[in-house]
Amino acid sequence: MKVKSLLLGILTGSIVAGAGTLLSAPASGKDLRKRIQENKAEILELLNEIKGKALDVKNEALSASLTSKESVKAFTTEVKNLMENWKQDIQPHKEEIQLRISEIEGAIQELEGVVSKSSTGEKENKK
Template sequence: MKARSLLLGFLVGGAAAGIATLLSAPDSGKVTRRQLKAHKDVYTAELKELKDSLMQIKDSVSTATKEGKTVLGEFVHDIKLSLYEWKLSTDENKTALQKEVKEIEQTIQELEKDLSPENKAEEKAAQ
């Protein structure tokens, strides 16, 4: 839809410029018509060149859009895969860390038990 609007804008702008030129032309209508007939082929060639350029732009935009969709899809897939792999690797580390924390907690509890005042009193009584 944007390409159609762009083309319509060029055509309306060209028509407005043509009308403004005709109305502000220094020569009479007959002279201007003769000049237009004489340069008709040049104007036609320029319009054809403009049309070809616009078609090339349209094709380029279409190609860029298709390639962009493909590249973006691959990028999103790669990101999802990377996140999944990262999650797996962190889950393994998380499990190992949780195990180590439990072992440390058990060791601390054993040390607290060994160092408690009741154990010291029992040790003195046993001696």
């Protein structure tokens, strides 16, 4: 969209500048008409060149867009595959990890029980 606006601005500026130069230069009517005819060919050539470049930019933008879409799709597919493989890799270890967590929780509860008993015993000894 920005490229289109830029090219349109360049084209408009070129036409206005050319017309302003032709009309402001002191010359006879015959010379002016001759210069207009000469510059008309140049302006048409310039317009065709700008049109060709605009088409090239459009084609490159479309190509880049398609390439980026394909890259994003490939990346997301690869990430999904990696996540699935990771899930499958950790699945056998998941149960073992849960068992170890349960053992740790049990040990913490036992430790809390021992600490609370020793705290209670210390308070009775002080009395």
